[in-house]
Amino acid sequence: MSEHVSDERILRPGAVLDARGAARVTAELSRLDVSKGGAWNIGTSLWQRFDQPWNGQHGQRGTSRLVGSIGVMYDSPTRHQITLYRVTITLEGTELGWTVDRLCDDALSWVGLTLASCPRAELAGAPKADPFARPRTA
DSSP, X not given: OEEEETTEEEEOOOEEEOHHHHHHHHHHHHHTBGGGTSSEXXXXXXXXXXXXXXXXXXXXXXXXXXXXXXXXXETOSSTTOEEEEEEEEOHHHHHTTOOHHHHHHHHHGXXXXXXXXXXXXXXXXXXXXXXXXXXXXX
């Protein structure tokens, strides 16, 4: 399922990394951290790809531009697996030639996978509306 929202291209791939692949990818992306001269900034639910290492003062972002993000769920669908559930490419990323496939392939290359070859999980659709949001008034 893909959609276009403002300046980002969004895809919900449901790509799944097995335990061994998950450990290898997270180790390599951590090694390529933007604060250590790499282009990735990974956290517990989001992997971000930048066009260059962070070059600002005191480890700040500086002139580095975010090209895209991969939303991930750890221990999903089973323990020690990782599901790539949402991928976005920023407008700057699109201008630099990044695509959803290219971003995922860059992350998955450490285990010899591409987005096209990665096993898939069945994902439930996102909620249509925030149940806690206030109703809009015209």
